């Protein structure tokens with residue numbers, strides 16, 4: 061079949077919306093009609109070359125839709141199922157999956173960067189030339205063929221646009237706060253970077269019962285959105301920001317600080333806002349060659365912890381189930397995170413908004 065999709069041919073862009081050929085799903089694969097797809101900064105990292113990706117590819121890794129056709133031997137999903145797409149499916153048998161660290165699955169993490177589906181081939185092509193699958197799911201398209209293991213069924217009452225965001229930004233931010241930050245009732249939590257991931261960390265901190273949630277961003281437009289999603293305070297990311305956090309915490313520092321931008325200078329400086337014995341979570345991703353320096357003597361004496369946090373920081377399939385349930389119970393206002401909807405054809409407008417940093421999440425709405 062022919063589909064309209066967003067392709068990236070070379071680092072630096074531009075991205076293009078074009079007609080591509082999409083093959084039928086093979087063994088263990090399904091065809092998904094995308095209902096919605098989010099614009100995550102990781103896609104922008106692929107465009108800018110900040111992170112590598114196999115090119116040319118169809119971008120997008122935060123999507124949800126309906127299964128409209130299935131290949132042979134598909135057992136876990138049926139035509140008509142509504143699914144969120146999970147970019148690190150667990151193999152269930154590797155060292156990590158057996159130790160309940162499914163998001164670190166050897167198979168899953170290797171496969172996302174291969175640019176192919178499970179059998180090492182692509183279903184997408186242009187004039188007979190194969191196009192790579194970004195993160196194995198390439199959601200910036202009208203339809204996409206994915207492995208059935210990438211599909212996580214969602215309840216009928218969860219809108220595709222909400223499920224799409226749960227598929228990356230929300231799972232990532234909530235996981236950073238709850239799984240890696242281990243935010244507890246009464247904690248003071250700082251989230252640096254109020255984008256899709258950071259605002260989801262704010263929602264996660266609230267779910268975990270934090271008493272004070274301080275959102276920090278260089279865009280003042282993020283104040284009201286941060287507060288709608290659960291932040292008690294907003295601090296402009298200027299020179300005084302860390303000082304302000306220290307003042308709020310009587311000079312002690314916050315129990316948990318989450319860096320959700322991916323900038324070494326922020327990873328370095330915000331360690332000073334973590335209290336002795338507290339935790340600093342790095343969830344924003346710098347480029348592969350960036351280096352972050354810390355003063356180790358002080359780090360040791362103050363017994364701070366720095367933790368990386370990847371995707372849901374737990375089994376992502378289970379996280380998608382739990383986050384859909386929390387949304388339906390009214391405990392996770394994911395819909396408020398969506399501040400702009402665009403058509404696939406207007407992808408550049410969406411990317412410009414993402415880079416400007418004024419939106420919560422921009423969504424490609426196909427439904």
Ligand SMILES: NC(=O)c1ccc[n+]([C@@H]2O[C@H](COP(=O)([O-])OP(=O)(O)OC[C@H]3O[C@@H](n4cnc5c(N)ncnc54)[C@H](O)[C@@H]3O)[C@@H](O)[C@H]2O)c1
Nearest residue numbers: 101102253254255256257277278297322344345370371417
């Ligand atoms: N660890 C993971 O598994 C994982 C998953 C998804 C995304 N990410 C990464 O998380 C980061 C954030 O992604 P996103 O989609 O939320 O991005 P986004 O573009 O939606 O948000 C980034 C926010 O950071 C703010 N910002 C930029 N510079 C700042 C500064 N100096 N101080 C304070 N705020 C600043 C921007 O104004 C914006 O609000 C990216 O690096 C992305 O690649 C990591």
Ligand SMILES: [Zn+2]
Nearest residue numbers: 100102228229
């Ligand atoms: Zn993402």
Ligand SMILES: [Zn+2]
Nearest residue numbers: 151154157165
């Ligand atoms: Zn595994």
